[in-house]
Amino acid sequence: xxxxxxxxxxxxxxxxxxxxxxxxxxxxxxxxxxxxxxxxxxxxxxxxxxxxxxxxxxxxxxxxxxxxxxxxxxxxxxxxxxxxxxxxxxxxxxxxxxxxxxxxxxxxxxxxxxxxxxxxxxxxxxxxxxxxxxxxxxxxxxxxxxxxxxxxxxxxxxxxxxxxxxxxxxxxxxxxxxxxxxxxxxxxxxxxxxxxxxxxxxxxxxxxxxxxxxxxxxxxxxxxxxxxxxxxxxxxxxxxxxxxxxxxxxxxxxxxxxxxxxxxx
Numbered sequence: 640x641x642x643x644x645x646x647x648x649x650x651x652x653x654x655x656x657x658x659x660x661x662x663x664x665x666x667x668x669x670x671x672x673x674x675x676x677x678x679x680x681x682x683x684x685x686x687x688x689x690x691x692x693x694x695x696x697x698x699x700x701x702x703x704x705x706x707x708x709x710x711x712x713x714x715x716x717x718x719x720x721x722x723x724x725x726x727x728x729x730x731x732x733x734x735x736x737x738x739x740x741x742x743x744x745x746x747x748x749x750x751x752x753x754x755x756x757x758x759x760x761x762x763x764x765x766x767x768x769x770x771x772x773x774x775x776x777x778x779x780x781x782x783x784x785x786x787x788x789x790x791x792x793x794x795x796x797x798x799x800x801x802x803x804x805x806x807x808x809x810x811x812x813x814x815x816x817x818x819x820x821x822x823x824x825x826x827x828x829x830x831x832x833x834x835x836x837x838x839x840x841x842x843x844x845x846x847x848x849x850x851x852x853x854x855x856x857x858x859x860x861x862x863x864x865x866x867x868x869x870x871x872x873x874x875x876x877x878x879x880x881x882x883x884x885x886x887x888x889x890x891x892x893x894x895x896x897x898x899x900x901x902x903x904x
Contacts, residue, residue, distance in 0.1 A: 642744050644767030645737060647803035651774035652733040654793050654800075655685060658778065659726040661791050667722040669788040672878070673781040678789060680714045681777050682725040687713035688773060689732035692766055693739050695753075705757040706904065740767045758904060759814025765807065772804035772872070780878045796869050802835035805868055808875055809839060811903050813848040820848045822900045825861035825893045828854050833867040841897070862889035864898070875903045 659682070667679045676684065688710065695701055702709060717725070743749060749764035761769075775796070784790050812819070826842040840854030854860060865886040866874065873879035887894040 642741070643799070644765065644771055644803040644806070645741055645744065647771030647800050648740070648767040648774065649733070649737055650800050651771050651778070651804075652685075652729070655682065655774055655778045655782075656726065656730055656733070658782070658789070658791050658793060659722075659729075662722070662789065664722075666789050671781045671788065672786045673777065675711075676714065676781075678782050678787070679720075679722050679725050680718065681782055682722075682729055683717045683720060684710055684714050685774055685777060686725065686729035686732045687717065689729075689736045689770065692769075693732070693736055696739060696743070696763075696766075701756060706755075709756065736767075736770070740770075743767075758811065761810060761814075765810060768803040768807040768810070771800060772807040775800055775804050776872050776876060776878070780873055780876075786873075786878065796834060798834040801833075801868050801872070804872060805831065805835045805837055808871070808903050809837065809850060809852075812841065812901075813850050815903050816901070817847070819897075819900060820844075820846060822896045823848065824896050825890065826855070826858050827893065827897055828860040828863045830863055830865040831868045831871055832865065833869065835868045837868075860889065862887055862891070862894040864894055874898075875901055877902050 662678065668677050670676075671678050671681050673681055691701065691709070691713065704712075720728070743763040743766060750762050752760045753763055754760055755769075779796070780786050782789050783793070820843040823841055823843045826840055828838065828840050831837045838853055840851040840858070840860055842849045842851070842858065865888070866884055870879065870884035874881040874884055881898045885898060
């Protein structure tokens with residue numbers, strides 16, 4: 640573990656805040672690529688989730704509902720906010736979270752496992768990784784073109800932003816979709832290249848997904864899936880068809896069985 644998640648979360652949050660002053664009234668109300676949400680709704684969500692996780696760390700109980708429903712509820716409660724309030728809320732929560740989550744990077748608390756609703760069990764130090772992912776993907780794939788409605792140039796994705804986001808997704812592969820193991824017919828190697836490069840092997844084991852890093856040399860993979868890390872953020876969350884960015888070597892049937900189903904949050 641390290642403080643990389645804090646740096647990634649802060650950099651991704653600053654990207655979102657840097658875009659906000661460049662948005663017109665029409666931009667704020669435009670439908671984002673996040674189904675059912677406007678651009679303003681996306682910003683509200685980002686601040687609300689930061690607030691929710693800080694409250695959870697402080698001991699507050701979350702409603703007994705899934706993360707998707709909770710996100711929808713949080714946005715709906717604030718949908719009448721003007722854009723300036725949504726931006727200010729995100730800035731405030733990002734500043735508060737930077738301090739709260741930094742305290743989670745030191746042992747013994749860093750390795751303490753906690754349940755994050757229906758996403759699974761994670762060490763507390765991974766919470767800022769989640770926000771590196773959430774802030775990065777929502778801004779770059781739901782708000783900004785070509786997938787989103789807003790035409791604004793921002794800093795290219797680098798290792799600071801993307802490495803902790805990748806860590807979050809890899810940590811979720813064995814937890815976010817309990818049924819995913821049923822679609823891993825043989826070991827698969829996932830080769831992620833570019834900033835934050837990783838190489839992992841996925842296999843079905845004991846009714847769940849086993850993630851090996853590095854891949855297990857004693858259990859050769861039936862298929863190798865190669866993708867750059869930025870595209871992995873998109874296709875693993877169904878923001879981009881995997882066929883557009885994943886190169887498959889080996890058993891295409893084994894690869895497709897997995898790729899057609901994976902859908903991380």
